[in-house]
Amino acid sequence: MTASLLTRLRRSDEVTDSEAVRLAGAVSRMESFAPRATVCRAHVPLDVSKLLIDGFVSRQCTLLDGRRQILAIHVPGDFVDLHAFALKYLDHDVVALTTARLAVVPHEQLREITDSEPHLTRMLWFATTVDAAIHREWIASLSRSAMARVAHLFCELRARLEVVGLADRSGYALPLTQIDLADATSLTPVHVNRTLRQMREAGLLDFRAGRVEIGDLDGLIRLASFDPRYLYLDRTAR
Amino acid sequence: MTASLLTRLRRSDEVTDSEAVRLAGAVSRMESFAPRATVCRAHVPLDVSKLLIDGFVSRQCTLLDGRRQILAIHVPGDFVDLHAFALKYLDHDVVALTTARLAVVPHEQLREITDSEPHLTRMLWFATTVDAAIHREWIASLSRSAMARVAHLFCELRARLEVVGLADRSGYALPLTQIDLADATSLTPVHVNRTLRQMREAGLLDFRAGRVEIGDLDGLIRLASFDPRYLYLDRTAR
DNA sequence: CGAGGCCTTGAACCGGTTCAATCCTGGTGG
DNA sequence: CCACCAGGATTGAACCGGTTCAAGGCCTCG
Numbered sequence: 001m002t003a004s005l006l007t008r009l010r011r012s013d014e015v016t017d018s019e020a021v022r023l024a025g026a027v028s029r030m031e032s033f034a035p036r037a038t039v040c041r042a043h044v045p046l047d048v049s050k051l052l053i054d055g056f057v058s059r060q061c062t063l064l065d066g067r068r069q070i071l072a073i074h075v076p077g078d079f080v081d082l083h084a085f086a087l088k089y090l091d092h093d094v095v096a097l098t099t100a101r102l103a104v105v106p107h108e109q110l111r112e113i114t115d116s117e118p119h120l121t122r123m124l125w126f127a128t129t130v131d132a133a134i135h136r137e138w139i140a141s142l143s144r145s146a147m148a149r150v151a152h153l154f155c156e157l158r159a160r161l162e163v164v165g166l167a168d169r170s171g172y173a174l175p176l177t178q179i180d181l182a183d184a185t186s187l188t189p190v191h192v193n194r195t196l197r198q199m200r201e202a203g204l205l206d207f208r209a210g211r212v213e214i215g216d217l218d219g220l221i222r223l224a225s226f227d228p229r230y231l232y233l234d235r236t237a238r
Numbered sequence: 239m240t241a242s243l244l245t246r247l248r249r250s251d252e253v254t255d256s257e258a259v260r261l262a263g264a265v266s267r268m269e270s271f272a273p274r275a276t277v278c279r280a281h282v283p284l285d286v287s288k289l290l291i292d293g294f295v296s297r298q299c300t301l302l303d304g305r306r307q308i309l310a311i312h313v314p315g316d317f318v319d320l321h322a323f324a325l326k327y328l329d330h331d332v333v334a335l336t337t338a339r340l341a342v343v344p345h346e347q348l349r350e351i352t353d354s355e356p357h358l359t360r361m362l363w364f365a366t367t368v369d370a371a372i373h374r375e376w377i378a379s380l381s382r383s384a385m386a387r388v389a390h391l392f393c394e395l396r397a398r399l400e401v402v403g404l405a406d407r408s409g410y411a412l413p414l415t416q417i418d419l420a421d422a423t424s425l426t427p428v429h430v431n432r433t434l435r436q437m438r439e440a441g442l443l444d445f446r447a448g449r450v451e452i453g454d455l456d457g458l459i460r461l462a463s464f465d466p467r468y469l470y471l472d473r474t475a476r
Numbered sequence: 477c478g479a480g481g482c483c484t485t486g487a488a489c490c491g492g493t494t495c496a497a498t499c500c501t502g503g504t505g506g
Numbered sequence: 507c508c509a510c511c512a513g514g515a516t517t518g519a520a521c522c523g524g525t526t527c528a529a530g531g532c533c534t535c536g
Contacts, residue, residue, distance in 0.1 A: 043467060048277045061378055064463050069381050071374045083371070086476060090370050091468035114360055125363045126324040127361040133321070133329050135373035136309045136397065141300055142380045143307050143424040145490070177514065191492055193516060215411040225302050229281060230329035238324060384524070415482065429524055431484060 001027050001103045004077030005051055006165045009123050011163055012199045013238045019120045026109035027051070033096035035160070040094045041162060046084040047107045052076050055100030056168070070184035073097070073157065077164040082128055085110045094213055122238050131228045144225075146195045149185045151224035154205060154212055157181045159228050169217050175210035218222065239265050239341045242315030243289055247361050249401055251476045257358045261352075264347035265289070269425035271334035277318070278332045284322040285345045290314050293338030294414065298421070299330045309323045309413040310372060311335070311395065320366055323348045337412045360476050371468045380424055382463075384433045388424045389462035392443060392450055397466050407455050413448035 004025045009015050012145065015023075031050070033039055039057055040046060059072040062157045071092055074080045076153050084090050085107050132217075133154070141152045157174060161167035182189040197204045204220050208214040216219060247253050262263045271277055275296055278284060290312050297310040297318075309330055322328050323345050323429070352359045357396045372394070379390045395412060399405035416434065420427040438445045442458050444451040452458060 003505090059374070061374075063378065063382065067381070069378045071377050083367045086360060087366040087371070087470055088474050088476065091470075092374060115356045118356075118359075121356075121359060122324060122352055122361075125359075125366070128363070128370065129321045129324045129366055132370035132373055133325070134328060135370055135377060136297065136299075138377050139309050139373060139380065140301065140307045142377065143305070144301065178516095179514075189515085190494080190517090197516085232325055232329075236326045237484055238326065417482075426525055427483085428485090428526080432524090435484085 001053060002051065004053070005079060005161075007164055008077045009127070012126065012235060013123060014087050014127055015120075015123065019117065019123075022113060022117060022120060026113065027103045027106045028109070031102050031104055031106050033057075033094055033100045033102070033140075035098055037096045038093055039100070039102065040084075040090060040091075042090055042092050043118050045089050046081070048104050048108065049082045049085050049110065050080050050102040050104055052078045052080050053101040053103055056097040056174075057102075058095055058097055058102050058184070059090075059092050068183045069186065072131065072138070072181065073153075073184060075157065076159050076166065079105075079124070079127055082110075082124060083131070084216060086128075095128075098178055106170065107176050108150045119238075126232075126238050130232050132230065136225050141142075146187055146191055147198065148184070148224055149187065150181065150192065150200070150205070151220050152226055153181065153184060154207075155221055155226035156231075158212070158214070158217075159231055163233060169214065171211060171213045171235075173210060174207070174212045178207075181207075190219070211212075239270070239291060240289065242291070243317060245402055246315045249471055250364065250473060251259050251361060252473075253358075253361065254339070257355065257361075260351060260355060260358060263341045264351065265341040266344050266347070267342050269340050269342055270296075271338045271340070271354075273334055273336055275334045276331055277324075277334060277338070277340065278328060280326055280330050283327050284319070284337050284341050287320045287323050287348065288318050288332075288340040288342055289343065290316045290318050291339040291341055294335040294412075295340075296335050296418075296422070297328075297330045298333055304380045305344065307424065308418065310369065310376070311391075311422060313395065313402065314404065315363070317343075317365055318404050319346075320362060321369070335418055342374050357476075364470075364476050368470050371470065384425055384429055385436065386421070386462055387425065388419065388430065388433050389437070389442070390464055391419065392421060392445075392452075392453055393459055393462045393464035393466075394453070394469075396450070396455075397464075397469055397471075401471060409449060409451045411448060412445070412450045416445075419445075 004018055013152045021144045023107045054076045057080055058070045060068055060070045081094055141149050158172055161172050165211055166172055178192045179189045183193045196207050205215055244258055292313055292314045295312045296308045296316055298306055298308045300306055319328060319332055379387050396405045396410055399410050416430045417427045420430045434445050441453045442455055
């Protein structure tokens with residue numbers, strides 16, 4: 001169950017077998033969600049956190065005028081609402097974008113890990129600070145052009161999915177709608193559509209039928225000015 | 239030195255005297271910075287983190303076209319680059335917006351705290367997840383109108399400064415330029431200026447001479463649709 | 477007293493939005 | 507088996523919030 005999380009953590013630091021066992025043992029059960037189903041709601045006290053096994057989920061909030069803002073998109077291996085362990089409730093909703101399976105980890109288990117496994121604790125802390133780094137990159141991304149924003153999102157998802165073996169240089173499965181992309185980039189669906197057409201015509205990328213087909217990864221990276229260092233994928237003792 | 243950090247942490251949970259002593263003992267020295275001085279630079283390995291004692295500092299990055307994007311504004315009591323303890327380097331620069339004093343905490347000390355003080359560790363972890371929550375709120379804010387964005391920034395700073403006794407309902411000192419506000423809201427200085435004029439004419443707020451004078455806090459909160467729950471200022475065991 | 481920042485205001489411009497219509501596709505029920 | 511329907515994708519045209527460019531004004535500091 002925790003295989004993809006381990007793959008991710010091991011990309012950034014060494015994880016001992018006993019730590020891996022500890023983590024696997026912390027999972028109490030699995031949960032499945034249909035597309036659009038709410039995984040957890042803002043401002044509701046939580047005593048579990050959830051690890052995404054497969055599918056895509058988003059952190060999102062609903063603005064006053066009813067528009068949905070996607071704050072982050074999570075991929076398999078992400079400990080989606082680990083923040084809730086420290087925060088005790090979330091400030092946003094977590095919603096399934098596709099069919100999704102998540103492993104449930106009671107905070108009681110996390111509490112015991114923090115009491116007895118300092119290194120594992122630092123790894124989990126690390127995972128939440130990477131989330132924060134991704135948020136910052138989104139803030140910077142939002143101040144750029146529509147093309148750059150959309151390209152950046154595709155580059156980021158590619159890099160993160162590659163870590164868990166779900167993407168390569170040529171593309172990846174991404175069963176989202178243009179509306180999802182619009183809500184994630186703060187653009188209108190209409191403009192996302194035009195932007196995708198431009199990218200297709202430029203031979204950069206073709207997003208169709210739930211799949212991202214990358215024509216020119218280097219061009220895409222340049223367009224997005226994507227620098228993956230903010231994902232902290234290099235290996236260092238933590 | 240750690241008084242304002244303690245005030246902040248104690249707002250969210252109980253901190254024992256021995257924990258407070260441990261935290262105070264972790265500070266190795268003080269550093270002062272002039273306005274615009276760089277506190278730490280992106281992508282440079284770090285072995286200390288810094289706690290803001292007084293003044294304002296920003297997390298920021300420079301976009302390809304030379305524009306500066308402010309990703310966060312920190313107020314006294316904030317453990318500005320605590321993230322670097324987990325990340326080992328930062329993905330952005332930290333720059334003094336005003337004259338600023340910071341307390342330096344070696345990662346070695348933080349390491350020892352994580353090894354022997356689980357509750358204090360969770361408190362520090364908590365502090366970084368609140369930073370992430372603030373980032374998310376900025377993402378949502380950026381998708382709204384110029385008025386709402388600027389109003390939201392003023393509301394947030396007021397709420398955070400109030401915790402450490404540096405603001406009340408009527409206003410607070412904020413020695414930033416309109417250019418700083420522009421870079422923090424992804425607006426142009428020209429438009430920030432027009433927005434501030436509108437807010438002044440509406441009797442909501444007067445930002446002049448390095449001070450925010452609030453005329454109608456409730457109106458401002460409404461305009462910003464500011465909901466302070468994302469700052470996690472309620473007291474809970476963590 | 478001159479220079480450099482910052483603030484302020486006007487006018488033209490433009491990237492992205494809004495509104496509206498049409499197409500396409502997969503799923504459903506008769 | 508096919509008509510129908512709903513949700514998403516696509517395209518055109520008018521519009522608008524915020525940008526850009528340009529010109530002063532004001533204040534502080536050397």
